[in-house]
Amino acid sequence: MEAVLPLATLIPTARTENFDVQTNDEAIDRELDLAEELRDKAHLKHASYQQEVARGYNKNVWMRPFNVDDLVLRVVVQKSKKTKFKPNYEGPFRVVAKAGHGSYKLTEMDGTPMGNPWNATKLRKFYA
Known part of the structure; x- marks a missing residue:
């Protein structure tokens, strides 16, 4: 109407x-x-x-599968502005368990747990 x-x-x-x-x-x-x-x-x-x-x-996402006991580096989480002299990754850390689809629980090298799981996109394999 x-x-x-x-x-x-x-x-x-x-x-x-x-x-x-x-x-x-x-x-x-x-x-x-x-x-x-x-x-x-x-x-x-x-x-x-x-x-x-x-x-x-x-189609552009690359899955990064990690196994238990793999050594990985994780992205540095900084609140300050990145500069070219600061490292982009820190670690190595050990993968303890798979926490879900594409996330992993980490520990430090001495066995101290890292707390929250980390997404695989924020991790990179460490080659010793």
Whole structure:
């Protein structure tokens, strides 16, 4: 439904002359029936788009599998600005267990646990 100015009702137009309440109500009912279908189509299109974006993102991800007792270096977590003279990695640390998909529990070389698990993207294999 649309608001119509009072002046527009005085001037006869094709739209106001051919207006029928019964036809208008049927058209509104049809639109309401199609609204759910349109929502479903939009939801499917959105899900398809998300899968496409995830596929594009994940094709460049390299999994870094580590085994228990591997030695790894981890990214230095610094709050200050990085400079070219500060190291990018620290360690080595020993992988104790796999904590989940792509994350590992680490200990220091003397056996002290590191606390939270580390993501494999923040780790690099240490070759001695």
